[in-house]
Amino acid sequence: MVRVNGLEIVYDRVGEGPPVVFLHGAGEDARVWRTQCDVLSDEFTAVAWDEPGAGRSADVPESFGLVDYARCLAEVVDSLRLGPAHIAGLSWGGTLALEFYRRHPDLVRTLILADSYAGWKGSLPPEEVRARVEGARQMLDAPRGEFDPTLPGLFAGEPPAAYVPLLDAMAAVVRPEAMRKQLALMAETDQRDLLPTVSVPTLLLWGEQDVRSPLAVARQFQDAIPHAELVVIPGAGHLSNLERPEEFNRAVRAFCHAHS
Numbered sequence: 001m002v003r004v005n006g007l008e009i010v011y012d013r014v015g016e017g018p019p020v021v022f023l024h025g026a027g028e029d030a031r032v033w034r035t036q037c038d039v040l041s042d043e044f045t046a047v048a049w050d051e052p053g054a055g056r057s058a059d060v061p062e063s064f065g066l067v068d069y070a071r072c073l074a075e076v077v078d079s080l081r082l083g084p085a086h087i088a089g090l091s092w093g094g095t096l097a098l099e100f101y102r103r104h105p106d107l108v109r110t111l112i113l114a115d116s117y118a119g120w121k122g123s124l125p126p127e128e129v130r131a132r133v134e135g136a137r138q139m140l141d142a143p144r145g146e147f148d149p150t151l152p153g154l155f156a157g158e159p160p161a162a163y164v165p166l167l168d169a170m171a172a173v174v175r176p177e178a179m180r181k182q183l184a185l186m187a188e189t190d191q192r193d194l195l196p197t198v199s200v201p202t203l204l205l206w207g208e209q210d211v212r213s214p215l216a217v218a219r220q221f222q223d224a225i226p227h228a229e230l231v232v233i234p235g236a237g238h239l240s241n242l243e244r245p246e247e248f249n250r251a252v253r254a255f256c257h258a259h260s
Helices: 030-040 066-080 092-103 126-140 161-172 176-188 215-224 245-258
Strands: 002-004 007-014 019-023 045-050 085-090 108-114 202-207 229-233
Touching (some): 019 066, 066 092, 085 092, 202 215, 202 245
Parallel strands (some): 019 085
Antiparallel strands (some): 002 007
16 A cells, blocks of 8 residues: 555555556456456566555545546555556556656556557547547436446457456446546546657557447557557457456567566
8 A cells, every 4th residue: 555645545466577557447446457467477566556536545536637646656656666667557547557657757667558548538539529428427427326337338249257246346336436537537638649759668459349449549549659569359349358368468478578
């Protein structure tokens, strides 16, 4: 645990070696990375945090912005005492990874952006952003007993049976106000100005059948980020780390090996 301006931020750490820090998506927590941490801890220090408002960490303050999430993440990376880290973000976690790079480039060894966005505003057509904002409003305004934080289009097919209990457990503890904050920031964020300035090695890891962040978004990243490497995972949707974990882990391991 680290404490940042009075907020307790909890993270999991396992293994020894170069640090790989995993950032979860909206409506998730550190547990979504359990398979990656278990597998990669044989050669790396694998870290997965509960961001403010998620899992075991403190509630997210109302005034929080991307810069505040990045500041909390900097304290986590600093606390490892291992120098710059491989920063891997999925979906909203990738948007946060980019903002972390903007604010704290000295703490970033590489970027791994999985099925992500330069913010919704920076990656999606305006009409799609408006539709998502309206869908989020309806979801978040539902009575607590009817609140379902599961976003549509997360998998190419049915959720993998082995992960259904995990998905249900994470959904059961989602805090609506934290998710409201995450999705509002996604809707208003446009990081296209940042992408051409990225100078660390960058891996784009994408599910071939992702409908939430389609391959067209990955191509935008590839065109904008100098020397970015794109790996497409066949048969995977938005949560490619759960739907095709072996392929996902293999790509992360090879990339981190090449740049450690």
